Amino acid sequence: MMQKNKFQISNIFRNQIFIPLAALILLALFNLIMDPSFFKITMGQNAAGNPVLSGYLITILDYGSELAILAIGMTLVTAASGGQDISVGAGIAITGSVILRMLCGRNSRPDELQMPIICAFLIAVLAGMLAGAFNGLLVSWFKIQPMVATLILFTAGRSIAAWINNNELPIVSEPSFGYYGNFIPGIPIPTPFFIAVAVMIVTALLLKFTNLGLYVQAVGINAKSSRLNGLNPTFIKFLTFVLLGVCVAVAGLIKVSRLSTINYSVVAKDIEMDAILAVALGGNSLSGGKFNMTASIIGAYVIQFLTTTLYKFNVKSTALPAYKAIVVILLVVFSAPVVREFISTKWKQLRSTDKIAKEVA
Amino acid sequence: MENKTKEKSGLLSKISGMTDSNLLLTITIVVFILMYIGAMVFLGKGFLKPQAFFNILNENAALIILSCGLSLVMITGGIDISVGGVTALVTMSCAVYLDYHNGSVGGAMLLALGIGLAFGLVQGYLVAYLDIQPFIVTLAGMFFAKGMTTIINSDPFNVANENFVALKNTRVNVPGMGSYNKKGIYVNAYVEIGVIIAILIVILMFMMLRWTKLGRSFYAVGGNRQSALMLGINVKRTRFLSQLFCGILAGIGGFVYFLHVGSGAATNGAGAEMNAIASSIIGGTMLTGGVGNIIGTLFGVLSLSTIKNIVASAGLDQAWWTGITVAAMLCIFLVVQSIVVARKK
Numbered sequence: 001m002m003q004k005n006k007f008q009i010s011n012i013f014r015n016q017i018f019i020p021l022a023a024l025i026l027l028a029l030f031n032l033i034m035d036p037s038f039f040k041i042t043m044g045q046n047a048a049g050n051p052v053l054s055g056y057l058i059t060i061l062d063y064g065s066e067l068a069i070l071a072i073g074m075t076l077v078t079a080a081s082g083g084q085d086i087s088v089g090a091g092i093a094i095t096g097s098v099i100l101r102m103l104c105g106r107n108s109r110p111d112e113l114q115m116p117i118i119c120a121f122l123i124a125v126l127a128g129m130l131a132g133a134f135n136g137l138l139v140s141w142f143k144i145q146p147m148v149a150t151l152i153l154f155t156a157g158r159s160i161a162a163w164i165n166n167n168e169l170p171i172v173s174e175p176s177f178g179y180y181g182n183f184i185p186g187i188p189i190p191t192p193f194f195i196a197v198a199v200m201i202v203t204a205l206l207l208k209f210t211n212l213g214l215y216v217q218a219v220g221i222n223a224k225s226s227r228l229n230g231l232n233p234t235f236i237k238f239l240t241f242v243l244l245g246v247c248v249a250v251a252g253l254i255k256v257s258r259l260s261t262i263n264y265s266v267v268a269k270d271i272e273m274d275a276i277l278a279v280a281l282g283g284n285s286l287s288g289g290k291f292n293m294t295a296s297i298i299g300a301y302v303i304q305f306l307t308t309t310l311y312k313f314n315v316k317s318t319a320l321p322a323y324k325a326i327v328v329i330l331l332v333v334f335s336a337p338v339v340r341e342f343i344s345t346k347w348k349q350l351r352s353t354d355k356i357a358k359e360v361a
Numbered sequence: 362m363e364n365k366t367k368e369k370s371g372l373l374s375k376i377s378g379m380t381d382s383n384l385l386l387t388i389t390i391v392v393f394i395l396m397y398i399g400a401m402v403f404l405g406k407g408f409l410k411p412q413a414f415f416n417i418l419n420e421n422a423a424l425i426i427l428s429c430g431l432s433l434v435m436i437t438g439g440i441d442i443s444v445g446g447v448t449a450l451v452t453m454s455c456a457v458y459l460d461y462h463n464g465s466v467g468g469a470m471l472l473a474l475g476i477g478l479a480f481g482l483v484q485g486y487l488v489a490y491l492d493i494q495p496f497i498v499t500l501a502g503m504f505f506a507k508g509m510t511t512i513i514n515s516d517p518f519n520v521a522n523e524n525f526v527a528l529k530n531t532r533v534n535v536p537g538m539g540s541y542n543k544k545g546i547y548v549n550a551y552v553e554i555g556v557i558i559a560i561l562i563v564i565l566m567f568m569m570l571r572w573t574k575l576g577r578s579f580y581a582v583g584g585n586r587q588s589a590l591m592l593g594i595n596v597k598r599t600r601f602l603s604q605l606f607c608g609i610l611a612g613i614g615g616f617v618y619f620l621h622v623g624s625g626a627a628t629n630g631a632g633a634e635m636n637a638i639a640s641s642i643i644g645g646t647m648l649t650g651g652v653g654n655i656i657g658t659l660f661g662v663l664s665l666s667t668i669k670n671i672v673a674s675a676g677l678d679q680a681w682w683t684g685i686t687v688a689a690m691l692c693i694f695l696v697v698q699s700i701v702v703a704r705k706k
Contacts, residue, residue: 084496138692142699145648147440147496149695151635152688159684167681273500286494318515318627322508325501329487332498336491 016283019335020298023281027305031312038312046183053188056308061189064304065196066251070271071278071300072203073244075291076212079220080240081139082288083146084276088248090157091131092268095124095252097161100262103177104170113174125249131157132245136238154272162264171261181257192254199250203293213291216240220288270321274303277328283335381701385645386657388697393664400671407674410540412550417666422555423448423618425662427633428640429566430610432658435641436570437603438583438650439488439495443480444611444637446506448630451476451615453510456625459522466524470616477612478605480506485604489597495604503634510627517626529623533557555617562610567655579603583650639687640665643694647702665690 031038041055070088077085102120104110113120131153138149184191207213215236218226223233251271256262280286281302282295303324310323333339400408407413418425427444434441451473458464458472484502488495520526532551539549570576581589582599590596618630638648644661646653665687672686 138695142696143702144695144699148638148642148648151638152692152695155635155639155691156685156688159681159688163681163685273504276497276500280494280497286497316511316515318511319508321504322512325503325505325508328497328501328504332493332501333487333491336493338491 016292016295017298019283019331020281020295020302023331024298024302024305027302027309031309035312038309043188050183050185051188052183052190056312058190060301060304060308061193063192063308064301065190065192066254066268067271067274067278067304068196068297068300069199069247069251069254070244070275071282071296072199072293073240073247074275074279075282075284075293075296076216076240077146077244078276078279078284078286079288079291080216081146081237082220082286083139084272084279084286085135085150085241085244086147086272086276087131087135087150087153087157088244088251088275089268089271090154090161091128091245091248092252092255092271093158093161093262093264094131094164095128095249096256096262096267097164097264098124098127099253099256100170100172101164103172103174108165108168108170110170110172113172113177117177117180121249121253124252125246128245128247128249128252129242130245132241132243132248133238135245136241139241140234140237158264161262165262167264169261169263173260178257178260181254181259195250195254199247200297207293212239213293217290221290275300278303281331381647381652382645382654382657384701385652385698386654386660389644389657389660389664389694393660393667396664396667396671400667400674404671404674407670410550411535412540412548413670415535415550415552415556417663417670418556418559419553419621421662421666422553422559423614423621423630424633424636424640424666425559425659426562426610426614426617428637428644428658428662429562429655430607430614431634431637432641432644432646432653432655433566433570433579433610434495434603434607435638435646435648436583436650436653437579437600438586439600439603440638440648441484441495441499441502441604441607441611442634442638443484443499443502443506444607444614445630445633445635446503446510447477447480447608447611448615448618448633449510449627450506450513451612452619452622452629453513453625453627455616455619456518456520457514459520459525460518464522466522466528469525469619473612473616473619474609475612477609477615479608480611481605481608484608485601488604489601507627514625515627517624517628519624526623528554529620553621555620558613558617562613563655563659570655575599575602580651580653583652585651636665639691642691642698645698647698 038056041053041057044052044054046052074085074088077083099120102115102123103113103117105114135146135150135153138144138152139146142149179185180191180195182191183189215226215231218229218231219233219236227233251268255268276286278300279296281299282292282297284291284296306324306327307320310320311317315323397408397414427448430444431441454472454476455469458469459466464472480502484495484498487493487498531554533554533556534549534551539547542548568576570579578589578594578599581592581594582596582603586596589599614633615630618633619625622629640661641653641658642648642661643664644654644657644659646658646661668686668690669683672682
């Protein structure tokens, strides 16, 4: 009985979800001790007079959603290619710009939309897939390291986004466009959360009913042997980048819908770093191979939890990265294999001396 | 006729017999020279005077130093994306030290070196001895540096310290390179102090990488860590040193940047890490490690800034063109690299 119990505990520690969950619990405890009002959720009204929930937890659900969507795509890319896409922020600028261009046409202050929002969104998805395909082609076909290949779009992306709209800043006045990034009238929970849940369900179904997950991991662990087993690593790497492109387009819709406009140089700035951190925080190896999607998604919300906590304690948005960096360093240091091994040997030594002491007694 | 074909095949065999490093270096230098000559012929004016070239150097002295550091870590198979953040932190710390605390210029130099050293030590230790991915470590380093910059002082300001301004405005004349201005007065060509520091660093790094045991071990570790270990190279120490040197160079680069702009601001050095990585890649350094050349990196920086100048003076003044051309150039060089690597297989 005793033996079995111990086994289970060590199993929990070894589980990948343990890392982000532990971080989440630590953050929640910290907030509970410092100021329990962090967890208060109130029912209020927004500017349009609709009932909405507000509170820090709601903010986390709201703003963590696009990060979670990006983390899903980023996890697949990381697992298959052993590298990260740093162009997702620029990709959001491109897809957001495409949506606005399609909705507004040549006029940057249209009285009515030029096409249904869903059509504009689908075109943006195509644009996102195209950007993903470009990255994917460089990575899979030309065998360029993902970080370097995506450096190209990282450099050019925001310029392309500005070029699409001729450097104008279109503003959509249609209120229904704002639903995707804010609230749908009558529903007090922010819409981005529902969009994120929908993306998660689609991903879960994709991983459950197709071999995508297995193939991606096989390619990530060893591309050569997966080829010998009849897989096509080039295509699978390419596919993960295209899928990330779709995720980027969804996040782009949320981002432009929040403000009903776009600022090319600021929109989704540094979000690629947060998305990569979410994957790392989920305990996924950044050099590819096995992945755990749930852990990545929790990781994304943990990052948002951290950001919101820091905001609550009046940390300025520009100083935010310094605190984030300290947390990240602590996390990676404690999850580093070298450190873990060191701690576990120390722990074993401690236990054995304990045992000897007991026996002597 | 026969002779000619023989010569040609001789040249071809020479090219195909080159090492990756030399071939990529040759491509970079040739492209840079062609680009510069093209600019001189088609755009004339701004590019004809030698001073135009020296201005490129003046503008990019800091970037040359940062790129040297990045080339070193990339040759060893690592990456450092914290250099831009360190640059911002160095400019802000030095500016605050000089103006608010009446510091001396020498003290500011030591401060810059100290900041670089601290980043190099911590990041190097985490990467080499705790075996954490360099991307994540230096990403955190970048976040930390950027955040600290605004914690020290959130508003940008120009430094008024007299000694510093005197040093900032010091111009070193280049003999024989001057030209006559519109009024017919001879104007000496000049470079700033930063350029001399940058060139010294390029020479030192080149000699270190080519002729010292340590320099060769960077290539060995980057090429194949396992076989480097078998050769008796201390892999951990080598990786540690590469990250350390890059940190120190980021400190020096930050000070040179500060010397050029003369202000402390959180936006200083924004995107410098990406420019430095791009320059190294254009210069023929490979992110997979083991291949690279400091002279190539120097030409990488020059090519990158020349193309920016060409875009600006060709009348494509909309802001987006710079981003797109630089990206296109990077794309071409990456594809060339991948072809060069594939050529052997």
